[in-house]
Amino acid sequence: MNKPLMDRYKTFDFVRKPVKPGELDVSHKTILYLEDVSVSFDGFKALNNLSLYIDNGELRCLIGPNGAGKTTLMDVITGKTKPDSGSVFFGQTIDLLEMDEPAIAQAGICRKFQKPSVFENLSVFENLELAMKADKGAWPALFARLNGEHRDRIEEVLTTIGLTEHSAQQAGILSHGQKQWLEIGMLLMQEPKVMLVDEPVAGMTHQEIDRTAELLLSLQGKHSIVVVEHDMEFVRSIARKVTVLHEGSVLTEGTMDEVQNDPRVIQVYLGD
Numbered sequence: 001m002n003k004p005l006m007d008r009y010k011t012f013d014f015v016r017k018p019v020k021p022g023e024l025d026v027s028h029k030t031i032l033y034l035e036d037v038s039v040s041f042d043g044f045k046a047l048n049n050l051s052l053y054i055d056n057g058e059l060r061c062l063i064g065p066n067g068a069g070k071t072t073l074m075d076v077i078t079g080k081t082k083p084d085s086g087s088v089f090f091g092q093t094i095d096l097l098e099m100d101e102p103a104i105a106q107a108g109i110c111r112k113f114q115k116p117s118v119f120e121n122l123s124v125f126e127n128l129e130l131a132m133k134a135d136k137g138a139w140p141a142l143f144a145r146l147n148g149e150h151r152d153r154i155e156e157v158l159t160t161i162g163l164t165e166h167s168a169q170q171a172g173i174l175s176h177g178q179k180q181w182l183e184i185g186m187l188l189m190q191e192p193k194v195m196l197v198d199e200p201v202a203g204m205t206h207q208e209i210d211r212t213a214e215l216l217l218s219l220q221g222k223h224s225i226v227v228v229e230h231d232m233e234f235v236r237s238i239a240r241k242v243t244v245l246h247e248g249s250v251l252t253e254g255t256m257d258e259v260q261n262d263p264r265v266i267q268v269y270l271g272d
């Protein structure tokens with residue numbers, strides 16, 4: 001086939017673009033695969049043959065009692081902890097166990113910890129600017145002028161996180177909720193494929209919790225999001241699918257109603 005004709009064919013959906021080596025392949029709709037993952041600390045199994053699959057673009061909530069393994073699971077996905085056994089893939093082909101933490105972040109898996117860690121002395125805008133430039137690996141260019149495209153991107157993220165009116169305000173004087181949204185915005189500047197979000201609404205007011213629910217719902221589809229949260233009312237307000245962890249394994253998965261009515265879930269939450 002001559003080249004121009006081939007190029008024209010590429011514009012049709014039915015001709016699947018071949019995935020280059022190292023490129024994310026979500027053609028099977030799954031973006032994260034964890035299979036038979038085990039992690040031991042001094043003989044204690046924090047994760048025990050855990051298998052979990054996250055769809056591309058979905059918003060998944062992860063719940064479970066204290067010590068169930070939620071944090072360890074996040075640590076495995078981000079490369080902080082390497083499992084003793086099992087496999088962890090990003091899309092069809094990218095083996096996360098062969099990558100270190102910075103490489104995994106660079107590939108598009110970002111994590112937001114519970115405590116906000118914004119730069120308090122910088123403005124909201126400058127925090128977003130810094131997040132973008134740091135992502136480009138361009139520390140020497142940190143003080144270079146922003147081009148229009150970058151400025152537009154920051155404005156877009158400001159709108160998404162609802163902080164446009166606070167753009168020039170110093171981050172240190174934002175409310176707790178606003179700091180959390182700014183930090184989500186800082187992740188968004190890096191255009192993540194997967195966002196791991198740890199207890200986003202801890203310490204928030206009811207209004208802030210509602211706003212956070214709206215924000216996370218608005219991000220699904222464009223990003224795949226895994227939220228670890230203890231606030232069940234909040235989980236109910238955002239979750240399509242909930243995964244319940246217990247003793248390092250998946251106990252059950254389903255809608256919030258399904259898992260809340262599951263006798264095994266009631267048992268692990270209430271004890272015997």
Ligand SMILES: Nc1ncnc2c1ncn2[C@@H]1O[C@H](COP(=O)(O)OP(=O)(O)OP(=O)(O)O)[C@@H](O)[C@H]1O
Nearest residue numbers: 041042045046064065066067068069070071072073
């Ligand atoms: N570095 C470590 N060394 C020893 N044990 C650990 C370590 N990290 C986690 N654990 C243990 O592994 C188990 C799972 O811990 P993990 O923090 O993953 O649970 P969690 O579901 O996140 O709990 P929480 O809801 O309380 O944050 C716990 O029993 C914990 O004590």
